Amino acid sequence: MIIHTGARTDTVRFYTDWLLRRFEEGYVLSRNPMFPTHVSHLRLDPHLVDCVVFCSKDYQPILDRLHRITDEYNTFFFYTITAYGDDVEPQVPSIDDSIGTLLRLEQQVGAQRIAWRYDPVLLTRRYTVERHLETFDAMAARLVGHVDRCVFSFVEIDEMVRRNMPGLLLFKEGQKRQLAEGLGAIARHHGLPLQSCAETDDWSECGIAPSGCLSRPMLEQANGIALKPIARDKLRPECCCIASRAIGDYNTCPGGCQYCHATRRRDVLRRNLKRHDPESPLLIGHLQESDQVAQSDQRSFRIFQDALF
Numbered sequence: 001m002i003i004h005t006g007a008r009t010d011t012v013r014f015y016t017d018w019l020l021r022r023f024e025e026g027y028v029l030s031r032n033p034m035f036p037t038h039v040s041h042l043r044l045d046p047h048l049v050d051c052v053v054f055c056s057k058d059y060q061p062i063l064d065r066l067h068r069i070t071d072e073y074n075t076f077f078f079y080t081i082t083a084y085g086d087d088v089e090p091q092v093p094s095i096d097d098s099i100g101t102l103l104r105l106e107q108q109v110g111a112q113r114i115a116w117r118y119d120p121v122l123l124t125r126r127y128t129v130e131r132h133l134e135t136f137d138a139m140a141a142r143l144v145g146h147v148d149r150c151v152f153s154f155v156e157i158d159e160m161v162r163r164n165m166p167g168l169l170l171f172k173e174g175q176k177r178q179l180a181e182g183l184g185a186i187a188r189h190h191g192l193p194l195q196s197c198a199e200t201d202d203w204s205e206c207g208i209a210p211s212g213c214l215s216r217p218m219l220e221q222a223n224g225i226a227l228k229p230i231a232r233d234k235l236r237p238e239c240c241c242i243a244s245r246a247i248g249d250y251n252t253c254p255g256g257c258q259y260c261h262a263t264r265r266r267d268v269l270r271r272n273l274k275r276h277d278p279e280s281p282l283l284i285g286h287l288q289e290s291d292q293v294a295q296s297d298q299r300s301f302r303i304f305q306d307a308l309f
Contacts, residue, residue, distance in 0.1 A: 002050060003049050007244070008248040008250050010058075010255060013061055015278075022247070023073075028247050037292055038294070041296060043296075057257075063105065087126070090257070112148050117151045123170075133179070140186055150187060150195075225302060251269050
């Protein structure tokens with residue numbers, strides 16, 4: 001089983017104490033986003049959890065205590081560093097600070113366990129095609145050799161994103177291909193593997209692999225393990241990732257990134273922040289009488305050497 005700690009919110013950055021406590025106590029409770037009274041009990045047992053996946057924009061809050069997890073579990077880390085400033089990502093550290101933190105993370109876990117996410121790619125008058133390519137080139141030059149690969153995707157535009165970003169520009173004909181070709185060429189120049197994430201368009205002609213950002217071979221290579229085939233994520237048809245179990249809740253990230261789809265209700269976010277208790281097995285609040293708690297069907301996909309003979 002794969003545990004994903006950052007699919008619904010940035011637990012590493014904003015809920016560090018809660019996250020570490022969950023692994024120390026060996027279990028976590030997770031509400032079903034579609035049926036909030038349905039709560040899953042997940043055992044965080046290293047014999048059942050094949051890999052713990054992280055996704056964050058800032059690993060600095062957890063670096064000094066990360067060994068509490070990495071000492072016991074296989075891990076993989078997505079680190080999002082984009083071209084945007086605080087006009088789009090209000091609480092994200094600068095590019096220089098982010099790269100510095102990534103290098104510290106690499107010293108602990110190794111480059112093979114880190115993927116740099118340059119996404120979502122969006123356009124404004126400030127963030128043009130040319131600026132993306134210039135910034136990506138400069139960042140790739142600094143990060144090559146310190147990460148296993150780079151993952152990118154284009155922004156998913158809906159009414160909420162339009163409302164949050166009045167200066168957002170729609171892609172004109174040919175601009176996506178111009179970006180894909182440019183990013184692909186830069187990645188090849190630096191020797192940096194580049195792949196897309198949940199894209200309906202195929203950019204393989206641009207040197208961009210369409211593989212899911214969370215794939216079985218990637219986790220195997222990063223941790224020196226072998227896994228049985230794992231089903232694909234069924235939630236999004238365009239997603240090529242393997243299935244994982246997400247912990248945490250939506251509408252809980254106070255980062256304020258204007259393109260974010262995980263926090264759709266600011267009023268709910270404010271209420272959730274007040275209800276967070278680092279000692280609770282739930283990220284938000286506590287169990288209620290109406291909650292239905294069920295032990296999750298958990299099993300390992302690990303193939304151990306003894307099983308080969």
